[in-house]
């Protein structure tokens with residue numbers, strides 16, 4: 001520094017470090033040939049010189065301390081400013097133009113201050129040599145902050161002094177970046193100042209924005225001039241022109257300067273306004289924070305345009321709802337979102353439901369705050385649905401033409417959107433977040449002259465003004481930190497209680513007209529907006545509820561799961577059992593349909609071409625899974641069985657008949673054979689009787705009539721042969737058949753044969769005794785039937801009685817096989 005070069009203190013080198021430093025510097029300078037010889041080297045310098053050096057040193061110290069003081073003051077101011085702005089999550093004040101970035105890049109000073117307990121990031125880009133500029137200039141540097149939330153910088157917004165600030169609240173910004181924000185600091189690589197602040201513990205201040213509407217045609221026609229100038233999208237300069245009639249003050253200009261969180265010139269689009277003011281509130285609502293946006297201003301200043309907008313240029317309400325649903329759609333896979341909607345108006349100090357108009361509603365205070373009892377809460381599923389509801393509500397809203405505004409809103413309208421988000425966390429507890437967004441379009445403050453003098457309009461105006469006055473009183477009380485806030489003075493302030501003094505992120509948009517004809521209203525609006533900046537709402541924390549699933553409930557849930565599992569298993573088991581039962585029934589049915597043993601059934605079964613098919617059909621119908629047969633199908637099955645049984649019976653009868661015939665035929669054949677044999681025997685025996693008269697036979701005892709008769713019984717042959725045997729053995733019968741020989745005529749005892757054939761028609765009586773016809777030819781005593789006949793007859797009867805299958809089994813097993821073979 002030039003001052004130090006003049007330091008010529010030599011003798012003070014041991015007194016202080018400062019002097020030591022000064023001396024050393026002086027020594028350096030001594031060596032510098034450009035600087036020339038130092039005056040301190042002159043031994044003739046007296047006290048005067050020393051005093052001069054000391055004075056210089058003192059001045060130097062003083063300047064340094066002043067610089068330090070300025071620095072700390074500036075820091076304090078920045079901190080204060082940052083705190084205020086940090087109450088709003090969406091504001092980001094950064095250098096926007098690339099041109100500016102280029103300008104400041106080369107000469108930016110970086111300072112980093114980290115405050116304890118802070119979470120908010122603030123980025124400052126300071127102009128070149130900021131430390132060297134006077135104090136006033138430094139204040140201006142802060143005063144010329146610009147919002148970089150606007151992606152498209154406009155003409156005339158470029159300044160040499162650029163301060164970029166990034167504000168956030170409760171971590172909102174980290175999660176969602178406001179649209180269109182250009183982070184000048186990060187993009188240009190400029191050195192940044194980062195200040196963090198824990199705003200959540202302090203609470204938040206209301207963010208205040210100002211929007212200037214374009215000059216209306218009516219106003220232009222009336223020759224009005226613009227009295228509002230917005231600089232750097234933040235500063236508002238209000239100019240009061242002297243009255244044309246006041247000739248003395250014609251050239252006098254009175255102006256006022258206001259600074260807000262952001263100020264929107266007349267060219268700002270709806271989307272820009274939404275992005276800067278409300279987008280972050282929507283994000284916060286989805287995280288369980290309450291948010292409020294309200295428009296304040298004189299009648300015709302553009303409040304309804306800002307909140308509702310037109311079809312071509314939808315306003316904040318519409319854009320917020322669209323954004324809300326878009327964000328919900330993005331997170332739909334995470335959990336369940338439920339959106340409820342209500343829309344009401346306060347007209348002449350009456351609360352009315354705009355979605356289902358009827359009787360005025362009563363305001364009540366409960367845990368959730370002030371609520372309108374009986375207000376319709378519509379569950380909305382889509383943006384279109386909300387738009388339709390909004391349109392319906394607006395049709396019900398009270399609007400009347402006034403001198404200032406063709407469609408002047410005569411009521412305060414409040415659209416409330418409640419977003420509930422329910423999700424399960426890692427430990428399966430249910431997290432429930434409820435955020436409420438209130439979008440409020442106030443009626444315009446107005447002078448009586450501005451509206452009609454008609455009774456109703458003036459009454460409306462009076463009520464509007466009264467409620468707005470109550471709002472002003474509340475704002476005043478809040479700013480002054482009074483304990484009692486007069487919310488109850490009007491319905492409007494009651495409804496805004498949460499937004500102004502509750503745990504809520506609140507945004508106020510002050511709408512102003514550019515016309516100098518509305519200077520008074522504009523000044524008033526700006527004045528209250530400026531006051532509102534100081535309102536501090538309570539710390540806004542997420543309305544989050546955690547529903548822990550209690551242990552007992554967990555046990556019950558487990559039990560329920562187990563029971564459900566068991567029930568499922570039992571059902572499967574039951575189905576299997578039913579299947580089995582049905583198959584068993586089917587088998588038994590099949591068995592009933594063919595009750596005979598396999599050999600017999602195969603014998604008696606109808607031709608193989610028909611029967612197996614039927615069986616297969618029955619089986620297949622069961623296997624088809626008809627576990628739960630209808631009664632009809634059961635009846636059909638029974639009929640089928642009966643039909644089958646009948647067929648079997650018929651087949652059996654036919655078979656029996658056939659076997660009977662066969663048997664008779666066989667018997668006849670055998671009888672013929674015996675007859676022939678007996679004839680031959682008779683011839684030979686005649687010859688033998690004639691030769692040997694000693695042998696007495698029955699035949700010899702028979703009358704001659706009978707000798708020629710036919711011997712039909714096969715036993716007759718045996719008799720003859722036994723005779724022949726007797727003859728050969730010397731008259732003694734050695735054959736076991738001897739015992740079957742008919743008894744002697746003297747014997748009265750009757751054989752079974754005699755009894756069974758007693759009633760036979762073919763039996764004739766001989767000597768009072770009945771004999772069979774085929775032995776009738778023989779003389780009495782008639783010989784007993786042969787052994788073959790005695791066996792065959794009971795068998796025949798047995799066959800007739802019990803069916804051919806028994807015979808088949810007992811007597812002629814081979815027969816059945818012979819018969820069965822064709823069926824194979």
Ligand SMILES: Nc1ncnc2c1ncn2[C@@H]1O[C@H](COP(=O)(O)OP(=O)(O)OP(=O)(O)O)[C@@H](O)[C@H]1O
Pocket residue numbers: 212213214216266297298299300301302303304305306405407408409410442443444445511
């Ligand atoms: N930013 C803007 N851009 C274009 N036109 C605007 C803008 N702001 C307001 N207007 C127009 O100005 C007129 C009045 O606006 P608006 O009805 O929104 O005023 P207001 O403040 O709601 O009035 P009131 O309190 O009487 O209801 C409307 O015709 C509107 O289209």
